[in-house]
Amino acid sequence: MLKILTAEQIRALDAHTIMNEPITSVDLMERAGQAFVSWFCRHVDVVQTVGIICGTGNNGGDGLVIARLLLTYNYKVKVWIVRGESKESTDFTANLNRIATKHLVNEISNEQELSSSDFTDCHVLIDALFGTGLSRKVVGLQEAVIKKMNDTTAYKIAVDVPSGLQIDKPSIGTIFKADFTLTFQLPKLAFLLPENFQYVGNWQVVRIGLDKKFIETSDTKHFLLEKKDVKAILKPRNKFDHKGNNGKALLIAGSYGKMGAAILAARAAMRTGLGLLTTHVPSACLTIIQNSAPESMASVDGHEHYFTTTPSCEDIDAVGVGPGIGLHNETKRAFEKLLQQSKKPLVVDADAITLLANHPSLLLLLPPQSILTPHPGEFRRLVGDWANDFDRLEKQKNFSKQIGGIVVLKGAHTSITSPNGKVYFNSSGNPGMATAGSGDVLTGMIMSLLAQGYKPLDAAIVGVFLHGWAGDLAVRKMGEISLIASDIIDFIPPAYHDLR
Ligand SMILES: NC(=O)C1=CN([C@@H]2O[C@H](COP(=O)(O)OP(=O)(O)OC[C@H]3O[C@@H](n4cnc5c(N)ncnc54)[C@H](OP(=O)(O)O)[C@@H]3O)[C@@H](O)[C@H]2O)[C@@H](O)CC1
Numbered sequence: 001m002l003k004i005l006t007a008e009q010i011r012a013l014d015a016h017t018i019m020n021e022p023i024t025s026v027d028l029m030e031r032a033g034q035a036f037v038s039w040f041c042r043h044v045d046v047v048q049t050v051g052i053i054c055g056t057g058n059n060g061g062d063g064l065v066i067a068r069l070l071l072t073y074n075y076k077v078k079v080w081i082v083r084g085e086s087k088e089s090t091d092f093t094a095n096l097n098r099i100a101t102k103h104l105v106n107e108i109s110n111e112q113e114l115s116s117s118d119f120t121d122c123h124v125l126i127d128a129l130f131g132t133g134l135s136r137k138v139v140g141l142q143e144a145v146i147k148k149m150n151d152t153t154a155y156k157i158a159v160d161v162p163s164g165l166q167i168d169k170p171s172i173g174t175i176f177k178a179d180f181t182l183t184f185q186l187p188k189l190a191f192l193l194p195e196n197f198q199y200v201g202n203w204q205v206v207r208i209g210l211d212k213k214f215i216e217t218s219d220t221k222h223f224l225l226e227k228k229d230v231k232a233i234l235k236p237r238n239k240f241d242h243k244g245n246n247g248k249a250l251l252i253a254g255s256y257g258k259m260g261a262a263i264l265a266a267r268a269a270m271r272t273g274l275g276l277l278t279t280h281v282p283s284a285c286l287t288i289i290q291n292s293a294p295e296s297m298a299s300v301d302g303h304e305h306y307f308t309t310t311p312s313c314e315d316i317d318a319v320g321v322g323p324g325i326g327l328h329n330e331t332k333r334a335f336e337k338l339l340q341q342s343k344k345p346l347v348v349d350a351d352a353i354t355l356l357a358n359h360p361s362l363l364l365l366l367p368p369q370s371i372l373t374p375h376p377g378e379f380r381r382l383v384g385d386w387a388n389d390f391d392r393l394e395k396q397k398n399f400s401k402q403i404g405g406i407v408v409l410k411g412a413h414t415s416i417t418s419p420n421g422k423v424y425f426n427s428s429g430n431p432g433m434a435t436a437g438s439g440d441v442l443t444g445m446i447m448s449l450l451a452q453g454y455k456p457l458d459a460a461i462v463g464v465f466l467h468g469w470a471g472d473l474a475v476r477k478m479g480e481i482s483l484i485a486s487d488i489i490d491f492i493p494p495a496y497h498d499l500r
Pocket residue numbers: 014015018025028029030032055056057058059060062084085086087089129130131132133134135136137138139142159160161184208
């Protein structure tokens with residue numbers, strides 16, 4: 001699990017590393033520059049002309065290290081130093097002195113110098129204006145520089161952070177629009193929020209050897225999941241296991257015309273390792289579930305077309321409810337009865353979430369530690385609108401606390417919140433999964449894990465990561481455009497294999 005720290009904590013981490021490791025700040029900067037260049041040389045052809053725009057702080061210092069190193073690798077490099085009111089950092093000055101080819105370094109200290117600076121013949125622009133030290137809204141000359149960079153057609157790469165972006169709070173003003181951001185040591189909270197994709201682009205973390213112990217002891221509520229975290233939670237099968245002790249689940253899903261949701265969830269639940277599944281369906285839909293998910297038993301509703309009669313949950317380890325059930329009044333009543341009789345945590349998705357939003361008194365009936373899996377539209381119905389994605393995250397944390405349960409807010413970097421305020425962001429998954437039914441697959445998977453005895457938070461973490469990992473394997477074969485929800489189910493077995 002990678003910790004996500006605030007800008008202030010990162011400054012303290014840098015300072016602590018310099019104080020306590022046998023490394024000087026200028027050598028740490030060299031290491032950061034080397035890490036950047038090592039990535040860069042593997043991804044950018046040497047025939048490209050590279051423009052590097054530097055501020056006069058340590059982010060600009062990184063830019064100067066990068067310039068010097070890229071020259072040694074025979075890239076054609078141009079450097080612009082943007083000078084404002086702030087004075088040079090010591091390590092910036094040291095690195096400016098280390099550049100032998102001074103004629104490649106241009107200065108921009110006023111509008112006139114800016115207008116005579118031509119970025120257009122650069123194939124790649126590297127932004128080293130501001131990093132984590134950004135302390136205020138960018139205005140004046142610096143803002144004009146960022147706008148000019150954004151206006152070019154060059155491939156744009158940000159060093160550590162796109163200039164102008166606050167890493168731990170909402171940003172205002174002009175921000176560099178990177179195609180790619182290579183960030184040092186730790187992921188940054190802002191990178192995980194959809195509203196910042198336009199600035200951050202795709203991103204990757206490179207390690208620069210900041211102090212491990214300091215990171216371990218730093219206090220944070222935000223984490224990025226890694227494969228090894230999930231691997232550590234996975235339960236092995238035992239020789240004498242039988243279907244009865246690999247979990248019994250009840251899935252209440254589907255309605256006339258929306259049986260796909262039930263089939264996808266049921267099939268995903270079985271592939272995720274469930275021992276026994278009962279799928280509760282409207283009477284007219286019995287044949288279809290029996291034909292399409294033969295591993296599942298069926299429980300038949302009193303109504304032909306939708307969910308109206310609550311099945312017994314006795315002897316059931318976990319219930320998943322919601323995909324495709326519709327919003328009829330009788331369905332609401334049956335759902336209410338289900339909540340009243342449930343003592344164990346439930347997995348609540350899709351229409352069942354909308355029923356909760358439409359009838360907030362039902363929220364009081366949710367068993368503690370239940371798992372809700374809204375997409376942003378469903379989440380908005382539950383909590384109302386948000387001012388920005390940081391606000392959305394706060395609302396998610398508060399809602400988890402309010403219901404005493406786990407909220408899985410789906411999307412790229414799905415966020416999982418628990419009542420104690422911790423947030424786990426997913427690192428698997430891809431845009432190919434933005435297709436009908438992929439959420440139903442997730443519901444089946446999380447229900448399956450919950451029934452198999454995973455703690456609710458673990459079921460959510462493993463389910464979300466495994467779902468994304470299966471999607472990542474599927475996309476290699478199927479491609480982003482053609483991938484469909486059933487493909488995710490087909491790739492659960494190799495995804496498990498990889499994790500083990
Ligand atoms: N320290 C380390 O060990 C390592 C650090 N590393 C690198 O250092 C980066 C952090 O460096 P940093 O702290 O120097 O801050 P940075 O992002 O360059 O900006 C600060 C400068 O900008 C100015 N300024 C701020 N906001 C402004 C605004 N809106 N408009 C105008 N000016 C503004 C501010 O001026 P001041 O506020 O003091 O007036 C100051 O001059 C980090 O992202 C990483 O790249 C790596 O080398 C690894 C080792």
